Amino acid sequence: MKKxxxxxxxxxxxxxxxxxxxxxxxxxxxxxxxxxxxxxxPAESTPAPTESAAEEKPVTISFMxxxxxxxxxxQKIVDQFEAANxxxxxxxxxxxxxxxxxxxxxxxxxxxxxxxxxxNAGAQTKLFVDGGYVEDLTGMPFMENFDxxxxxxxxxxGKNYVMPVNATPIAVFYNKKIFTDLGLEIPRTFDAxxxxxxxxxxxxxxxxxxxxxxxxxxxMWAGRDxxxxxxxxxxxxxxxxxxxTGAAKFADNPAIKTTIQHAKQLFDLGNKDQLGVxxxxxxxxxAKGDVGMMYMGTWPLADIQKKNPDLYNxxxxxxxxxxxxxxxxxxLEFNPDxxxxxxxxxxxxxxxxxxxxxxxxxxxxxxxxxNINSLSYxxxxxxxxxxxxxxxxxxxxxxxxxxxxxxxxxxxIDWGSQFxxxxxxxxxxxxxxxxVIKAMDDWVEKNHK
Amino acid sequence: MAHIMRIIRxxxxxxxxxxxxxxxxxxxxLVPLVTGARYSFTNWDGVSKSLHYIGWGNYVRxxxxxxxxxxLVNTFKYALIITFLVNVIxxxxxxxxxxxxxxxKTFRTIFxxxxxxxxxxxxxIWKYNYAIGFPSLFSLFxxxxxxxxxxxxxxxxxxxxxxxxQGVGAPMIIYIAGLQGLPSELVESAKMDGANTRQSxxxxxLPLIAPAITINMLLVLTGSLKVFDLVYVTTFGGPAFAxxxxxxxxxxxxxxxxxxxxxxxxSMIFFLILVLVTLxxxxxxxxxxxxx
Numbered sequence: 001m002k003k004x005x006x007x008x009x010x011x012x013x014x015x016x017x018x019x020x021x022x023x024x025x026x027x028x029x030x031x032x033x034x035x036x037x038x039x040x041x042p043a044e045s046t047p048a049p050t051e052s053a054a055e056e057k058p059v060t061i062s063f064m065x066x067x068x069x070x071x072x073x074x075q076k077i078v079d080q081f082e083a084a085n086x087x088x089x090x091x092x093x094x095x096x097x098x099x100x101x102x103x104x105x106x107x108x109x110x111x112x113x114x115x116x117x118x119x120n121a122g123a124q125t126k127l128f129v130d131g132g133y134v135e136d137l138t139g140m141p142f143m144e145n146f147d148x149x150x151x152x153x154x155x156x157x158g159k160n161y162v163m164p165v166n167a168t169p170i171a172v173f174y175n176k177k178i179f180t181d182l183g184l185e186i187p188r189t190f191d192a193x194x195x196x197x198x199x200x201x202x203x204x205x206x207x208x209x210x211x212x213x214x215x216x217x218x219x220m221w222a223g224r225d226x227x228x229x230x231x232x233x234x235x236x237x238x239x240x241x242x243x244x245t246g247a248a249k250f251a252d253n254p255a256i257k258t259t260i261q262h263a264k265q266l267f268d269l270g271n272k273d274q275l276g277v278x279x280x281x282x283x284x285x286x287a288k289g290d291v292g293m294m295y296m297g298t299w300p301l302a303d304i305q306k307k308n309p310d311l312y313n314x315x316x317x318x319x320x321x322x323x324x325x326x327x328x329x330x331x332l333e334f335n336p337d338x339x340x341x342x343x344x345x346x347x348x349x350x351x352x353x354x355x356x357x358x359x360x361x362x363x364x365x366x367x368x369x370x371n372i373n374s375l376s377y378x379x380x381x382x383x384x385x386x387x388x389x390x391x392x393x394x395x396x397x398x399x400x401x402x403x404x405x406x407x408x409x410x411x412x413i414d415w416g417s418q419f420x421x422x423x424x425x426x427x428x429x430x431x432x433x434x435x436v437i438k439a440m441d442d443w444v445e446k447n448h449k
Numbered sequence: 450m451a452h453i454m455r456i457i458r459x460x461x462x463x464x465x466x467x468x469x470x471x472x473x474x475x476x477x478x479l480v481p482l483v484t485g486a487r488y489s490f491t492n493w494d495g496v497s498k499s500l501h502y503i504g505w506g507n508y509v510r511x512x513x514x515x516x517x518x519x520x521l522v523n524t525f526k527y528a529l530i531i532t533f534l535v536n537v538i539x540x541x542x543x544x545x546x547x548x549x550x551x552x553x554k555t556f557r558t559i560f561x562x563x564x565x566x567x568x569x570x571x572x573x574i575w576k577y578n579y580a581i582g583f584p585s586l587f588s589l590f591x592x593x594x595x596x597x598x599x600x601x602x603x604x605x606x607x608x609x610x611x612x613x614x615q616g617v618g619a620p621m622i623i624y625i626a627g628l629q630g631l632p633s634e635l636v637e638s639a640k641m642d643g644a645n646t647r648q649s650x651x652x653x654x655l656p657l658i659a660p661a662i663t664i665n666m667l668l669v670l671t672g673s674l675k676v677f678d679l680v681y682v683t684t685f686g687g688p689a690f691a692x693x694x695x696x697x698x699x700x701x702x703x704x705x706x707x708x709x710x711x712x713x714x715x716s717m718i719f720f721l722i723l724v725l726v727t728l729x730x731x732x733x734x735x736x737x738x739x740x741x
Contacts, residue, residue, distance in 0.1 A: 213598070273599045274599065275688040276579060277599070412707070414707075417705055421690050422689070424689035430689060447702075447707075
């Protein structure tokens with residue numbers, strides 16, 4: 001090889017290396033950054049706009065969100081925003097929920113700036129507010145498009161750092177055909193639900209689609225069944241705060257046994273390979289029409305519509321999850337989903353706030369309803385998500401809704417991922433109820449001194 | 450003095466070539482190692498800006514932590530089984546593909562291909578295979594199977610199958626290279642002296658490819674001890690902690706439990722374990738090698 005060629009090759013390699021170092025952040029795929037989340041470079045590509053020239057200069061803002069299962073829907077909403085604001089480009093970075101907070105934490109701690117990102121109101125928001133990463137939105141004009149009660153519920157230390165976006169009921173989908181064929185009523189208590197499940201099993205169908213291969217599906221269920229039973233049945237609404245400070249133990253909470261027993265009953269009536277099939281797998285199963293019930297938010301609706309339009313239009317119903325055997329307690333679980341926050345160190349704050357203002361407008365709110373199939377908090381936004389969800393209308397009308405997540409709002413303890421691993425031991429007879437509870441208390445003692 | 454100057458001038462050339470590599474190594478390995486060692490003596494939670502030095506607290510806690518021992522047992526079980534299987538299978542493949550076989554180049558490519566895919570991708574492929582692909586395939590023959598990854602009794606073996614499927618390619622290439630370096634006159638003269646295939650394999654081939662065995666054992670063992678990506682995308686330690694390896698345990702502590710200080714201490718311990726394993730292994734296998 002000639003010397004000049006070698007030199008040229010070296011120069012080329014160096015350029016590639018440098019180019020790779022300076023390259024812009026690619027949208028994070030579901031697993032991107034799993035091993036080195038902090039390695040990516042900040043997604044800023046334009047210098048901060050000066051006050052006067054902000055209107056003319058094109059600006060790119062980064063938008064990281066955890067609604068990765070509806071990536072296309074979010075993209076459509078963003079497209080709508082970009083069409084209305086031709087000077088602002090949005091670099092959308094969807095991240096799988098299981099990895100989202102880890103990635104966001106490492107990014108923030110590493111000094112990266114994300115202009116707009118989703119947060120869950122409550123403990124997670126407080127963590128980032130305390131770290132000084134979130135802009136205060138209190139009193140911004142677009143916040144007036146929300147009900148004051150909603151703003152109050154999502155406030156952190158009395159101030160609004162996050163803007164509410166959407167909310168979703170979390171309840172049980174059921175297959176109407178299976179229910180009518182077997183003459184089943186919509187169950188209003190947990191035992192009735194299990195009894196219905198047993199009948200479905202006797203008929204040779206799958207009672208429950210579980211999808212517990214994913215951590216979040218089981219985690220989501222446990223993270224609602226336990227707080228509901230703890231606060232409303234066992235009357236310990238401040239249990240999770242006490243757990244974190246060491247003032248309470250899982251062993252003192254009778255609800256934990258209830259939840260473990262519930263989990264085991266559901267597991268026994270679940271689809272085949274309960275811990276081997278994931279969320280996408282059970283949505284498939286349910287869409288095929290062989291499954292009686294599925295505990296889930298409204299997210300799979302778009303998927304079901306695509307896979308089985310007939311079932312979507314007339315074949316499925318939705319009932320509140322009966323976490324207890326007391327009918328009057330079993331209200332409809334209605335949770336805030338994503339809220340939006342603006343990075344405090346964002347260099348494109350003006351554009352970021354415009355982005356939020358769009359999401360708070362009726363147009364933005366309607367777009368969330370249409371593309372994500374969830375309810376919007378924006379005043380006057382449409383509420384027509386899907387035929388199945390209309391069945392819940394009586395609960396909304398009578399105000400029979402509650403939010404179990406407020407019982408955990410003041411703590412950051414991540415007991416869920418530990419609990420699901422331990423309760424899986426019980427499923428396979430590797431631990432007893434008491435051993436699971438003891439393992440949980442040991443874990444708390446080790447990690448939250 | 451002039452002598453030394455001459456050596457320096459003569460050797461400068463090589464040093465120049467070493468600088469980029471050394472620089473990268475320092476930046477990417479040494480600096481994080483030292484800062485990490487510092488964090489391992491703190492109670493840092495991973496997010497906040499304040500931290501306290503707590504001396505050897507994290508290390509004391511690690512030795513009393515039962516979950517750590519559980520994770521270590523899983524890790525070594527996983528790594529030892531893989532090291533054994535990968536080396537046996539890749540050596541057999543190498544022997545087969547080094548002989549006069551039709552299409553041997555095609556077969557080499559086929560067996561090497563899985564190693565080219567990223568581990569994350571193969572994790573996803575196999576997760577799908579286990580959960581949907583195999584059950585629907587076997588149901589055609591009336592056999593009812595479910596994903597091993599969903600059962601704590603088999604989850605680790607499910608992962609081992611994936612790792613072996615993906616891991617045999619590279620060692621196979623090294624073994625083939627070793628086999629091709631064998632002097633054919635030695636094998637031939639053994640044959641003339643009346644040695645059968647088994648004898649010539651155990652007394653000639655094996656001792657002569659011992660360097661390849663050493664390097665393969667080392668690479669596969671340390672590589673599988675450090676497994677993270679495969680476990681992370683397929684099971685993340687579950688179900689029921691059955692596949693909790695040391696790296697996911699560190700990850701869980703650092704990020705899920707907000708114990709970054711403890712997590713780094715665990716990483717340091719794991720680093721020492723790795724160094725120890727490597728040293729022991731090298732000293733054992735080097736002794737068995739034969740110089741030509």
